[in-house]
Amino acid sequence: MNIGYYPxxxxxxxxxxxxxxxxxxxxxxxxxxxxxxxxxxCGATAAHSLNHKLSLALPARNLAVAxxxxxxxxxxxxxxxxxxxxxxxxxxxxxxxxxxxxxxxEADVRGESEVLNLIQLFEKIGVERIKSxxxxxxxxxxxxxxxxxxxxxxxxxxxxxxxxxxxxxxTLVAALGAKxxxxxxxxxxxxxxxxxxxxQIVLELAHKILSNAAEHGANCLVVACPxxxxxxxxxxxxxxxxxxxxxxxxxxxxSDLVGLALGLSAEQLGINRHFVTQA
Amino acid sequence: MHMDVAPNQVVRLVQLGEWxxxxxxxxxxxxxxxxxxxxxxxxxxxxxxxxxxxREASLARGMAAADRYLVVAFQKIFLExxxxxxxxxxxxxxxxxKADVVLHTGxxxxxxxxxxxxxQLGKRKKLHLIPGKARDRGVVDRIFERCASERKA
Numbered sequence: 397m398n399i400g401y402y403p404x405x406x407x408x409x410x411x412x413x414x415x416x417x418x419x420x421x422x423x424x425x426x427x428x429x430x431x432x433x434x435x436x437x438c439g440a441t442a443a444h445s446l447n448h449k450l451s452l453a454l455p456a457r458n459l460a461v462a463x464x465x466x467x468x469x470x471x472x473x474x475x476x477x478x479x480x481x482x483x484x485x486x487x488x489x490x491x492x493x494x495x496x497x498x499x500x501x502e503a504d505v506r507g508e509s510e511v512l513n514l515i516q517l518f519e520k521i522g523v524e525r526i527k528s529x530x531x532x533x534x535x536x537x538x539x540x541x542x543x544x545x546x547x548x549x550x551x552x553x554x555x556x557x558x559x560x561x562x563x564x565x566x567t568l569v570a571a572l573g574a575k576x577x578x579x580x581x582x583x584x585x586x587x588x589x590x591x592x593x594x595x596q597i598v599l600e601l602a603h604k605i606l607s608n609a610a611e612h613g614a615n616c617l618v619v620a621c622p623x624x625x626x627x628x629x630x631x632x633x634x635x636x637x638x639x640x641x642x643x644x645x646x647x648x649x650x651s652d653l654v655g656l657a658l659g660l661s662a663e664q665l666g667i668n669r670h671f672v673t674q675a
Numbered sequence: 676m677h678m679d680v681a682p683n684q685v686v687r688l689v690q691l692g693e694w695x696x697x698x699x700x701x702x703x704x705x706x707x708x709x710x711x712x713x714x715x716x717x718x719x720x721x722x723x724x725x726x727x728x729x730r731e732a733s734l735a736r737g738m739a740a741a742d743r744y745l746v747v748a749f750q751k752i753f754l755e756x757x758x759x760x761x762x763x764x765x766x767x768x769x770x771x772x773k774a775d776v777v778l779h780t781g782x783x784x785x786x787x788x789x790x791x792x793x794x795q796l797g798k799r800k801k802l803h804l805i806p807g808k809a810r811d812r813g814v815v816d817r818i819f820e821r822c823a824s825e826r827k828a
Binding site for chain 1: 677705707708709710711713714721723727728730731734745746748749750751753754757761762763765769772789792795796799800801802803806807809810811814815817818819821822823
């Protein structure tokens with residue numbers, strides 16, 4: 397199966413370990429990522445913070461290009477990209493807005509492509525199919541599944557899972573033979589794009605998330621977002637320094653765990669390129 | 676406490692017509708856009724959307740809280756970056772952000788903050804010295820132009 401792929405800036409930048417993990421894991425499941433040739437940045441936090449129209453126009457351009465190129469489904473592994481695409485798709489439901497945005501972006505925006513996050517893509521492949529393909533059940537993993545903000549919020553835009561108590565990731569992780577924990581911070585924010593501009597917020601939030609996962613017996617965190625991974629993995633040493641305690645919490649992308657269970661190695665998935673690695 | 680005014684109070688300020696207080700608040704720049712307030716508001720007010728609108732208005736009127744300079748500068752430089760490149764160029768963003776903050780605040784050590792991460796990122800093949808650019812950057816620039824003129828009108 398081929399699927400339209402909107403990588404977003406992070407996966408072509410310093411979160412290229414996430415892309416490596418996705419490609420390795422998905423090709424094992426016979427899913428090939430067909431990258432949009434003319435994608436542009438969705439505008440991210442900066443656009444929705446400073447310029448509302450721009451925050452709709454940039455993802456609308458991507459929707460139009462995806463439709464022009466015949467992609468019925470568009471997989472956006474970054475939840476912010478995915479939410480922005482869905483927000484634009486919702487906005488063009490209004491014919492007046494649709495016409496205006498089409499003029500701004502120089503292309504007919506119809507908003508017909510189905511936008512998928514990583515969990516939805518795995519669900520489309522089929523949890524049962526993944527379960528039957530497991531070669532190395534993850535018996536030693538006790539995971540805290542972390543959804544963060546935008547996989548489930550805003551619910552009237554993303555329409556995915558329960559926005560207070562989501563369970564879709566736990567279902568998938570359990571199918572891999574791993575255990576999951578009940579914990580308090582699965583939909584709390586990690587500080588997102590404030591890593592550089594407001595570091596204190598990121599360190600405080602990451603500290604709460606990592607500590608709560610450990611207190612509930614998890615030996616790793618699982619994320620489906622490049623920014624969550626940056627704040628919880630790359631910044632973990634800074635969190636440890638700031639709060640004077642050792643955390644040592646491994647943070648996996650969801651595709652890492654699926655890949656490991658399918659028999660791929662840590663090197664094939666890029667897990668050896670994370671900051672916190674198994675001791 | 677990071678926020679000087681809680682999200683529900685920001686909405687109340689707007690309802691009361693206390694625009695200046697809302698537009699000058701630290702809170703609107705401390706907000707990380709997690710959308711939690713919008714999903715939990717018993718009156719279904721889109722508080723996060725209100726925050727977005729207030730940031731845009733605050734910047735347009737030159738009323739952004741001075742001590743939140745880093746957040747404001749980062750967002751502006753981020754947008755200029757994607758306007759030029761179509762995609763984000765991370766190294767350029769970091770360089771320009773640091774230079775801007777040092778020039779504006781005189782905090783020279785900020786230049787070297789997290790510099791230790793660079794070799795670690797390099798070792799993990801996470802730095803791109805010659806990053807890719809979007810194929811059609813002209814259209815990105817025109818989209819920015821149209822969205823900017825719309826805002827002035």
